[in-house]
Amino acid sequence: MKLLQIITTGGTIDKIYFDEKSDYKIGEPEISRILGDMNVGFRWQVQPLLRKDSLQLTEADRDLVRAAVEGSEARHFLITHGTDTMVETAQRLQGLDDRVIVLTGALNPARFIGSDAVFNIGCAVGAVQCLPTGVWIAMNGRVWDPNTVRKNRDANRFEPIGSG
Amino acid sequence: MKLLQIITTGGTIDKIYFDEKSDYKIGEPEISRILGDMNVGFRWQVQPLLRKDSLQLTEADRDLVRAAVEGSEARHFLITHGTDTMVETAQRLQGLDDRVIVLTGALNPARFIGSDAVFNIGCAVGAVQCLPTGVWIAMNGRVWDPNTVRKNRDANRFEPIGSG
């Protein structure tokens, strides 16, 4: 892996809390802070592309993500994304030659104690350098083919299609 | 201090995040978990009274808090409360004989990394056993007379009335 190209689109992973409005908002990409702290031994760069809840992503937004991948010289991609439509975006990215793309995110904001963000990013980083060409999702400690996984909103976890 | 009576009313300190709704909600009183973890050397009990943003507290709610203090045998009280109307509730509690009452809360949810919740609770605990009879606010590392302090929402901090 010569370079890990990271594209951020928003989602729960980057949510912060603003007391003055008693509300949350999507902040700076947490992945920059996390990979910096972890002192990783590979080259990486972050492209902050969108800052949205994934329920609010439009088809134009997904085209933008696809164009960002197509327009990059990199071979390895990590995309942080809201969980609710992560599968749709992953499917939209299929069919690009010679690229390994892993999407991940978090069920709890990275700034929460006990958040799954650091673990999920680790999982995505470990997977992206071992996987063949294609699009993949790293959530709940598993590396999923986006055609065989769904988010179970009631259980708040990713699971195989047809289970539960 | 024979017993620290803790009354919880909600507020940012107890906010947790529910991904399924992409929203924050007030959860269980965090102070129970925090004082348990800290292995404190005094007797305490928690009375979960309300679970509201302090902007939504009514006069009836404040009467309820006052009644809870009046109805208790304890002499020392720590009340967790949202920050936006903490001063109003503190003023509403004035005039009760022979009781030391400290209100505190947090500008960031206790479950956030870097939250001020643990520090503020520590500050309130340290103050309540050293203060004379009366009602006090422990926020931003200071112990305030509620008649001389306000929350500055823009700066997101408590400050003396007349400053800024």
Add this chain to the structure above:
Amino acid sequence: MKLLQIITTGGTIDKIYFDEKSDYKIGEPEISRILGDMNVGFRWQVQPLLRKDSLQLTEADRDLVRAAVEGSEARHFLITHGTDTMVETAQRLQGLDDRVIVLTGALNPARFIGSDAVFNIGCAVGAVQCLPTGVWIAMNGRVWDPNTVRKNRDANRFEPIGSG
């Protein structure tokens, strides 16, 4: 409280871990980082005086701490200190006119998840501005007269002399 003068002497609160030696060492004063993060509403300054386990403090070291207090213009002092001989140092500081001195520390390094450091510092900060002239210890959520408290090493907590 016009100014909180903070003197650091080392102890568990400031211990960090060095993998290269599989050992720990006393690092920079954690209280500077903590009070900075907490955005406190009073003036404070840190004087890093010693960097020792409190079991290794000599009488000359305690004289140095006393001289640092005597040499300062401040009226309010917070001293971070190892827990094993905190009581001895506190007693050594008694008899200084017109000063409020609170010693605190931690049973677990501040950089540990779940450490009591932030809570204890909060407790000391809350107490120091409410206490009369004298020397005090803030540990395990209580504000102690140093003549009536001891560290119980087996139970790893502070308790009244004569208990247990």
Add this chain to the structure above:
Amino acid sequence: MKLLQIITTGGTIDKIYFDEKSDYKIGEPEISRILGDMNVGFRWQVQPLLRKDSLQLTEADRDLVRAAVEGSEARHFLITHGTDTMVETAQRLQGLDDRVIVLTGALNPARFIGSDAVFNIGCAVGAVQCLPTGVWIAMNGRVWDPNTVRKNRDANRFEPIGSG
């Protein structure tokens, strides 16, 4: 991956701090707590085999680890290990048919704020399900062939042999 068999051998990742001795000691396997918190979507079990600094591991210990792998029905293994001799143990495990073995650990104890433990375990979990048969090391965000990597103790990181 039908089952992830986890073998723990000690190392920095599991170090905890005991104030009564002002010393660190290896505690319970942190990976059990971490994978439990992360709500992972695969079956796993933990076999606590050793509790040593990796500098203290003997050849007999490494034989024990190899025997534990050989004696298991599982195909996928994650081994937590001290960093100083992780490469030696990895090499000692080579040559076992039809097994994917990933070793990981941490440069800072898992119980430290900012530790690399959760990230490294995520990385190992992501890699183990994507890698072919063989023995691998997941450290510093990279998945290494143990014949091409070393720990640089001065820089406190893993790097390719021949670099630096």
